[in-house]
Amino acid sequence: MKSENLNPNYVNSRKDSMIGGEDGSSENASSSTRAARPSSFHYSSHMLTVALAKGRMQDEALALLGRAGVEVSGEALASRRLAVEDAEGCYRFVFVKPADVPVYVEHGIADCGVVGRDVLLESEADVLQPLDLGISRCRIVVAAPDGAAAHDYGMLHVATKYPRIAAAHFGARGVPVEIIQLSGSVELAPVLGLADCIVDLVETGQTLADNGLRVVETITESTGRLVVNRASYQLKAVAVARLIKALREVTTAVESKA
Amino acid sequence: MRRCRVTQRSIFMNSLSEIPGGMRYHFGAEARLQRSIEDGCMAVFDGWSYEEIATPSIDYYALFERGMGRQEAQRAFRFTDADGRLLALRPDVTSSVARAAATLFAGRARPLRFCYAASVFRQRSRSHAEWRRESRQAGCELVGAGGRAADIETLLIAAEVLERLGLRSGTRITLNNVEVFNGLSEKLALDTGAREEMRRIIDTRDDSALQEFIRHHTTQVAQGGEWGLARLAGQREVIDEARRLISNPRSRVALDALDELWGVIEQLELTDLFEIDLGDVSGLDYYTGLVFKVYVAGAGSRVGSGGRYDDLTVNFGRREPAVGFVLELDALTEVLMRRAATMEPAQSHESGAPIVEPDGDAAGLFREARQRRAANSRVRIKQRDEG
Incomplete structure (x- = not known):
C-alpha cells in the first residue's frame, strides 16, 4: 500500500480504470475506484481513523488510549484484524508498519497516527505533531565497535535504517560519509566489516553490547508522537481536539507521577 | 533464479513507455470535469470583474526568486537561455502578474483585477501527498487595493467558487x-x-x-x-x-x-x-x-491558499498593496471525481450518433455531418475499420 500510494503511476492506473468505464463497464470501474480508497468517502466529521505503528508502540498507545477512556475490545485486537473500532464508535484504528504511519496520515487516509519521532524525522512527512506521548522512549545514536577511534572521522562508512537522519547528522558536522542503507540487523554491519559505525535506535543498549558496539553519541531522543493530517485538523476539528485533550490529560498525569 | 533476473530487467528497463514521476495524462470524464471546474472558476472571476491574463510559461529564474522567495523558487525546473541566463518553467503565476502590474500596467488606474488558469511546474513537491510536478491552478490577484474590503473581496470569490462546486458543506x-x-x-x-x-x-x-x-x-x-x-x-x-x-x-x-x-x-x-x-x-x-x-473534505491536503503580499511589487519598482489566491484544480477535480463515482456511473461521452458511411459517397457523408454540426449536434463518423 505504501509504495502504491507514493507511486504516481498508481493514480494513473486508478484513473485508467475509471475512464475505461466509458466502454460500457462504467459501473464496475466506479466501484473498483471506490474500493481503492474507501476512507476517502468517509466524510463523517465524528469518526477519526487513527493509524498506529505496529509492535511495542501499538501496545503502549492502546494502553494510553485506554486510560484516556478509549476502549478497544481485547477480542477485536486478538482477531488480528488490521482495522478495529473502539467501543463507542468514535475511532477506527488501523495497524500498519511504523514507516507507513506518516504515509497514511500525510495522504489523509488516516486522520491521526501514533508513531515514533525517529520515523517522522526520517520520513520528513508534512504532518502536524501536536503531542509528545512520552511512550516507547528511546534514542537515535551513533554506535561503533569498542576501541574504535570514535572521533577520528576521515571518510566514514555508516550502516543504518535511517539514511536521512544519518546524512543530516554527519553533514552538519562536515564529516564525509558513505551511507549504507540496511533494513534490519544493523548491528551486524560493523562486526562483519561492512561499515565503521551505525546509526540506529537504542532502547537499553543490550543488543549493541552483545555485538561489541558502544554508543559514541546520541543524535536525538525519540518518543511516540501523536500526528495529525493538516486537512483533518481543520475539517474534523472537534474530534481531533477531543482526542488531543484526552491524550494530553493522561500523558501529563504520567509525567507528573514520574 | 534466471527467470527472476529477466523479469527485473524488463521492469526497470528505461523505455519510451515510461512517464516522468509527478507527470500524468488527463482524459475522458476527468479531463471534462477539470475543464468545467476551470471554466466555472473563470466565470466566477469574471463575475467579480477580474480580467484574464496569461503569463509566459518560461521566465527568468530571478523573477521567481524575487517573487516567491529563494526557498520556494528552488523547487522550480531550471535551465539556461541561449545567452546563459537562468530560466525557469513557471512555478507560480503571481510573480509574473505582479511584475506586469508594476511595468506593463503601470499607467492603468488602480486597482487592477487579474485572474488566470494556468499550469505551474515544480520539480520538487511540498509534501509526499502532493506528488504532482505539473499542476493546474486558477487564481485571482487584486493589485493596488489595501484594506479590509480588498481582503474580503478575495475571500468571497474563493468561497463562491467552492459553493458553486457544491462543496460548501x-x-x-x-x-x-x-x-x-x-x-x-x-x-x-x-x-x-x-x-x-x-x-x-x-x-x-x-x-x-x-x-x-x-x-x-x-x-x-x-x-x-x-x-x-x-x-x-x-x-x-x-x-x-x-x-x-x-x-x-x-x-x-x-x-x-x-x-x-x-x-x-x-x-x-x-x-x-x-x-x-x-x-x-x-x-x-x-x-x-x-x-x-x-481545505475540502475528501482532499488530504489543502486545495487552495492566498493572502496579502504588499511587499512583492516593490521588487519590480513600484510598491503597492496586493492580495490574491490560487485554487488547486487537480485536487478539486479529484475530490469531485470521487464524489461523482459514489453517486452515479460516469456518463458515456460516446453519445453522438455514428453516421454510417454510405457506400463510397464521402461527400454525402460529410455533407450530412456538416449539417448536423451546423445545428450544433454531436457527430461521430464511423470509420471503415470500425466494428
Missing part, C-alpha cells in the same frame, strides 16, 4: 494574519534561526516543543496562562484568547484586523465556511497581512 477556509507571528517574533527579539525554529514549531502544532522554546527564549514567564497551540484554531473566541496572551502592539493590530474581518463574516452568515487559525504560519516571508488556506 465540506469546506473550511482558515484565516490568519502573519503580523501576529511577526509581532511575537519581534517582541522575543529572535534571530533568523530562532524565528524559523519557532515558525516550524507552531506550523507543526508541536506543543511540547513550544513550551520548551518559550522557556528558553523568555526571561520572565509568559503572563496570563499557558501557551496552548490546540487553542489557536476556532472562531471568535480564538481572538479573545490570543488578546489575553499577547500584548505587543504589532500583534494586537493584526488581531484587531482579524477581529474586524470576522465581524463581517458573521454579518454575512458565512461562519460555517471560515475558521481562524493562528497556527497557520507558512509563507511568512511572502505574505504581509491576511493569509488563508482552503
Whole structure:
C-alpha cells in the first residue's frame, strides 16, 4: 500500500480504470475506484481513523488510549484484524508498519497516527505533531565497535535504517560519509566489516553490547508522537481536539507521577 | 533464479513507455470535469470583474526568486537561455502578474483585477501527498487595493467558487494574519534561526516543543496562562484568547484586523465556511497581512491558499498593496471525481450518433455531418475499420 500510494503511476492506473468505464463497464470501474480508497468517502466529521505503528508502540498507545477512556475490545485486537473500532464508535484504528504511519496520515487516509519521532524525522512527512506521548522512549545514536577511534572521522562508512537522519547528522558536522542503507540487523554491519559505525535506535543498549558496539553519541531522543493530517485538523476539528485533550490529560498525569 | 533476473530487467528497463514521476495524462470524464471546474472558476472571476491574463510559461529564474522567495523558487525546473541566463518553467503565476502590474500596467488606474488558469511546474513537491510536478491552478490577484474590503473581496470569490462546486458543506477556509507571528517574533527579539525554529514549531502544532522554546527564549514567564497551540484554531473566541496572551502592539493590530474581518463574516452568515487559525504560519516571508488556506473534505491536503503580499511589487519598482489566491484544480477535480463515482456511473461521452458511411459517397457523408454540426449536434463518423 505504501509504495502504491507514493507511486504516481498508481493514480494513473486508478484513473485508467475509471475512464475505461466509458466502454460500457462504467459501473464496475466506479466501484473498483471506490474500493481503492474507501476512507476517502468517509466524510463523517465524528469518526477519526487513527493509524498506529505496529509492535511495542501499538501496545503502549492502546494502553494510553485506554486510560484516556478509549476502549478497544481485547477480542477485536486478538482477531488480528488490521482495522478495529473502539467501543463507542468514535475511532477506527488501523495497524500498519511504523514507516507507513506518516504515509497514511500525510495522504489523509488516516486522520491521526501514533508513531515514533525517529520515523517522522526520517520520513520528513508534512504532518502536524501536536503531542509528545512520552511512550516507547528511546534514542537515535551513533554506535561503533569498542576501541574504535570514535572521533577520528576521515571518510566514514555508516550502516543504518535511517539514511536521512544519518546524512543530516554527519553533514552538519562536515564529516564525509558513505551511507549504507540496511533494513534490519544493523548491528551486524560493523562486526562483519561492512561499515565503521551505525546509526540506529537504542532502547537499553543490550543488543549493541552483545555485538561489541558502544554508543559514541546520541543524535536525538525519540518518543511516540501523536500526528495529525493538516486537512483533518481543520475539517474534523472537534474530534481531533477531543482526542488531543484526552491524550494530553493522561500523558501529563504520567509525567507528573514520574 | 534466471527467470527472476529477466523479469527485473524488463521492469526497470528505461523505455519510451515510461512517464516522468509527478507527470500524468488527463482524459475522458476527468479531463471534462477539470475543464468545467476551470471554466466555472473563470466565470466566477469574471463575475467579480477580474480580467484574464496569461503569463509566459518560461521566465527568468530571478523573477521567481524575487517573487516567491529563494526557498520556494528552488523547487522550480531550471535551465539556461541561449545567452546563459537562468530560466525557469513557471512555478507560480503571481510573480509574473505582479511584475506586469508594476511595468506593463503601470499607467492603468488602480486597482487592477487579474485572474488566470494556468499550469505551474515544480520539480520538487511540498509534501509526499502532493506528488504532482505539473499542476493546474486558477487564481485571482487584486493589485493596488489595501484594506479590509480588498481582503474580503478575495475571500468571497474563493468561497463562491467552492459553493458553486457544491462543496460548501465540506469546506473550511482558515484565516490568519502573519503580523501576529511577526509581532511575537519581534517582541522575543529572535534571530533568523530562532524565528524559523519557532515558525516550524507552531506550523507543526508541536506543543511540547513550544513550551520548551518559550522557556528558553523568555526571561520572565509568559503572563496570563499557558501557551496552548490546540487553542489557536476556532472562531471568535480564538481572538479573545490570543488578546489575553499577547500584548505587543504589532500583534494586537493584526488581531484587531482579524477581529474586524470576522465581524463581517458573521454579518454575512458565512461562519460555517471560515475558521481562524493562528497556527497557520507558512509563507511568512511572502505574505504581509491576511493569509488563508482552503481545505475540502475528501482532499488530504489543502486545495487552495492566498493572502496579502504588499511587499512583492516593490521588487519590480513600484510598491503597492496586493492580495490574491490560487485554487488547486487537480485536487478539486479529484475530490469531485470521487464524489461523482459514489453517486452515479460516469456518463458515456460516446453519445453522438455514428453516421454510417454510405457506400463510397464521402461527400454525402460529410455533407450530412456538416449539417448536423451546423445545428450544433454531436457527430461521430464511423470509420471503415470500425466494428
